[in-house]
Amino acid sequence: MTGHLIGHLDEIPVGEGRAYAVDGAQVAVYRLRDGTVRALAAVCPHLGGPLADGLADNHVVVCPLHGRAFDLITGRETGGGPGVCAYDATVDADGAIRVAVRSVT
Known part of the structure; x- marks a missing residue:
């Protein structure tokens, strides 16, 4: 995937x-x-x-202010409220993270 190089995987704790x-x-x-x-x-x-x-698992992230949960693939709010844009993100073989700014939703 082409995209903007934003940093290295080691910069984000698991x-x-x-x-x-x-x-x-x-x-x-x-x-x-x-x-x-x-x-x-x-x-x-x-x-x-x-x-x-927010707290994230393999499926959603929960907003730290009011507990709204967003699907990490689609950006949809799990309760049916307004969602957020989801973006393509990949990791190169050397650990570089790339993000495409075009929305996937």
């Missing part, structure tokens, strides 16, 4: 997320326990919560 500026967008990138990375818009649409600081 099970956590970090926020990056990618081509003018704020993107939260998560390093999941299964070894994959996922990327969503970094700001919760409810009240602007920092989604990179």
